[in-house]
Amino acid sequence: MSFLTYLKDGISLGSVYAIIALGYTMVYGIAKMLNFAHGDVIMVGAYVVLMLLTRAGVPGILAVVIAMAVCTILGITIEKVAYRPLRKASSPLAVLITAIGVSYLLQNIALLMFGADGKTFVDVIKLPSLSFGDGKLVISGTTIVTILACIIIMICLTLFVGKTKQGHAMQAVSEDKDAAQLMGVNVNGTISLTFAIGSALAAVAGVLLCSAYPIVTPYTGAMPGIKAFVAAVFGGIGSIPGAMIGGILLGVIEILSKAYISSQIADAIVFGVLIIVLLVKPSGLFGKNVQEKV
Amino acid sequence: MAMLTVNNLHVYYGVIHALKGISFEVEKGEVIALIGANGAGKTTTLQTLTGLLSSKQGSVIFEGKDITKVPAHKIVEMGIAHVPEGRRVFSQLSVYDNLKMGAFTRKDKAEIEESLSIVYKRFPRLEERKNQRAGTLSGGEQQMLAMGRALMSRPRLIVMDEPSMGLSPIYVNEIFDIIEAVSKSGTTVLLVEQNAKKALSIADRAYVMETGKITMEGIAEDLLHNEAVRSAYLGE
Numbered sequence: 202m203s204f205l206t207y208l209k210d211g212i213s214l215g216s217v218y219a220i221i222a223l224g225y226t227m228v229y230g231i232a233k234m235l236n237f238a239h240g241d242v243i244m245v246g247a248y249v250v251l252m253l254l255t256r257a258g259v260p261g262i263l264a265v266v267i268a269m270a271v272c273t274i275l276g277i278t279i280e281k282v283a284y285r286p287l288r289k290a291s292s293p294l295a296v297l298i299t300a301i302g303v304s305y306l307l308q309n310i311a312l313l314m315f316g317a318d319g320k321t322f323v324d325v326i327k328l329p330s331l332s333f334g335d336g337k338l339v340i341s342g343t344t345i346v347t348i349l350a351c352i353i354i355m356i357c358l359t360l361f362v363g364k365t366k367q368g369h370a371m372q373a374v375s376e377d378k379d380a381a382q383l384m385g386v387n388v389n390g391t392i393s394l395t396f397a398i399g400s401a402l403a404a405v406a407g408v409l410l411c412s413a414y415p416i417v418t419p420y421t422g423a424m425p426g427i428k429a430f431v432a433a434v435f436g437g438i439g440s441i442p443g444a445m446i447g448g449i450l451l452g453v454i455e456i457l458s459k460a461y462i463s464s465q466i467a468d469a470i471v472f473g474v475l476i477i478v479l480l481v482k483p484s485g486l487f488g489k490n491v492q493e494k495v
Numbered sequence: 496m497a498m499l500t501v502n503n504l505h506v507y508y509g510v511i512h513a514l515k516g517i518s519f520e521v522e523k524g525e526v527i528a529l530i531g532a533n534g535a536g537k538t539t540t541l542q543t544l545t546g547l548l549s550s551k552q553g554s555v556i557f558e559g560k561d562i563t564k565v566p567a568h569k570i571v572e573m574g575i576a577h578v579p580e581g582r583r584v585f586s587q588l589s590v591y592d593n594l595k596m597g598a599f600t601r602k603d604k605a606e607i608e609e610s611l612s613i614v615y616k617r618f619p620r621l622e623e624r625k626n627q628r629a630g631t632l633s634g635g636e637q638q639m640l641a642m643g644r645a646l647m648s649r650p651r652l653i654v655m656d657e658p659s660m661g662l663s664p665i666y667v668n669e670i671f672d673i674i675e676a677v678s679k680s681g682t683t684v685l686l687v688e689q690n691a692k693k694a695l696s697i698a699d700r701a702y703v704m705e706t707g708k709i710t711m712e713g714i715a716e717d718l719l720h721n722e723a724v725r726s727a728y729l730g731e
C-alpha cells in the first residue's frame with residue numbers, strides 16, 4: 202500500500218478521534234471535569250444503531266438520528282445523576298472516580314445485554330468509493346463521510362461557540378461560573394447542554410468508527426475514548442481546534458506507525474508523542490496560556 | 496418601603512461565621528456605601544444578596560419580593576446587577592461580547608442596542624476597544640467593562656464591590672465620577688469600598704462593617720467627620 206493510502210486511513214481514523222475529542226474537550230472546558238465515560242457513550246451509540254437496523258429494520262439515517270437522541274439523553278442523565286451532586290465536592294478526584302465508575306457501569310450493562318462476543322456492524326454508509334490514479338488510491342464512502350462529518354461538525358461547533366448567545370454563555374461559564382451566573386446564565390443548564398452536544402457527537406463517532414472497523418463489543422468505546430482524550434490533551438484541552446488537530450494528528454501517527462514501524466508498538470508511539478508534546482508545550486498545541494490579570 | 500431590606504443575615508463558610516446578623520436598608524435612588532476593613536464581610540454580604548452564597552438565617556427583600564432563596568442566575572432579571580470584586584470580565588471574549596453578556600437575559604434587540612450606545616457614551620474607551628479581547632485591557636479599562644457589562648442589564652439596583660481597587664488615582668476619580676453619573680441617571684447604588692473617603696463623599700448614607708457585623712451607620716457626610724471613622728478608615 203502506498204503512503205497516500207496510509208495517510209488517508211490515518212486522517213479518517215483521526216477524524217473519528219477528533220469528533221470524540223471534541224466531546225471530551227468541551228465538557229472539560231465547561232465543567233472542568235474529565236468525563237471518562239465519554240468513550241462508552243460511543244459504544245452505546247453503536248449498539249443502538251446496530252439494534253435498530255438489524256432488529257427493527259429502521260432506515261440508516263433515522264437510526265443514526267435516534268442513536269444521537271438516545272446518547273444525548275444518556276449524557277444528560279449521567280451528568281445529572283452522577284456528576285452534578287459531586288460538583289461542589291471538596292476534591293475533583295471524587296467526580297473523576299465516579300466517571301470511571303460510570304464507564305464500567307455502561308460496559309457491564311452492555312455486557313449483560315449483548316454478551317462479550319463482537320457483533321458485526323452493518324453498513325450504514327452506502328456511498329460508492331472514489332478511485333484515483335487507476336485505483337492506486339481508493340477512498341471509500343465511509344472515509345469520505347467520516348472526513349466530511351468531522352469538518353462539518355468542527356465548523357458548526359466553532360460558529361456555535363463563537364457566534365451565538367448560547368455559545369458565548371458557554372465560554373463565560375468555562376471562564377468564570379460565578380460571573381456567568383451574575384449575567385443570568387444558568388450554569389447547570391449550560392453544562393447539560395455541553396453534555397448533550399458531546400454525547401450526540403459520540404453517537405456519530407460510534408457509527409463512523411464501527412463503519413470503518415465493523416465489530417461492536419462492550420469495550421468498543423474504551424480505547425478510542427482514551428486515544429481521543431490523548432488527542433484533546435495533545436491539542437490543548439478545552440480548545441475546539443485543538444481537539445480537531447490533535448485527533449487527526451493522532452490518527453495519522455497511529456496508522457503510519459503501524460504501517461512503517463510496528464503495529465505492536467503503535468500505541469506506545471502515540472503516547473510517546475503525547476509525552477514529548479507535553480514536555481515541550483505543557484498546555485498542548487493550541488492550549489491557552491491563560492494569564493491572570495490582577 | 497425600602498427598595499432593598501436586608502434582615503438579620505447570617506452566612507457561614509463551613510464553620511467560619513462570616514456574617515453575624517447583618518441588617519440594612521437601601522432606599523430607591525440612594526447611593527449607599529458599605530465600608531470596612533479587609534475581611535469584614537463586605538464581599539460576603541454582596542454575594543449573599545445576589546445569590547452566589549446562601550444564608551443560614553435572615554432574609555433579603557427586594558422591591559417587596561423575598562429573594563433570599565432565589566438562585567444567582569435569576570437575580571439579574573429581577574433588576575439587580577453585581578459588579579464583582581476583582582472585575583471578573585470574561586477575558587477570552589471581546590469587549591463587545593462581554594457587554595452583550597451583560598444583556599444575556601434581555602430579549603429586546605433594539606433596546607439592547609440603545610443600552611449599548613449609552614454604555615459606549617459613558618465609557619468611550621470601551622467603544623474604541625470593542626473588538627479587543629477583554630483580557631488584553633488594562634486594569635482600569637477592565638473595571639469600566641465590568642461596570643458597563645452590569646449596566647447592560649438596565650438594573651434598578653447596582654451593587655459594586657471595590658470598583659477602585661488597584662487603580663491609579665486618575666482612574667479612581669473617573670470611576671467615582673461614573674458612579675455618580677449612574678446614580679443621577681436613576682439607578683440605585685450599593686457601593687462597597689476600601690477607599691472610604693471617596694465612597695463617603697459620593698454616598699448619601701453609609702454602613703460600617705467590622706468582623707461580620709454592622710457597627711455604625713448614618714449620613715455619609717456625618718461619618719466622614721466622625722472621629723472613630725476618621726481614625727479607623729480614613730487614616731487620619
Ligand SMILES: Nc1ncnc2c1ncn2[C@@H]1O[C@H](COP(=O)(O)OP(=O)(O)OP(=O)(O)O)[C@@H](O)[C@H]1O
Nearest residue numbers: 508511513531532533534535536537538539540689
Ligand atoms: N471562600 C471562603 N472560605 C472561607 N472563608 C472565607 C471565604 N471567603 C471569605 N472568607 C472569610 O469570610 C470573612 C469575610 O470575607 P469577605 O471577603 O466578605 O471580606 P471583605 O470585607 O470583602 O474583605 P476585603 O476588603 O478584603 O475584600 C473573612 O474572614 C474571610 O476570611
Ligand SMILES: [Mg+2]
Nearest residue numbers: 537538539580
Ligand atoms: Mg471583598
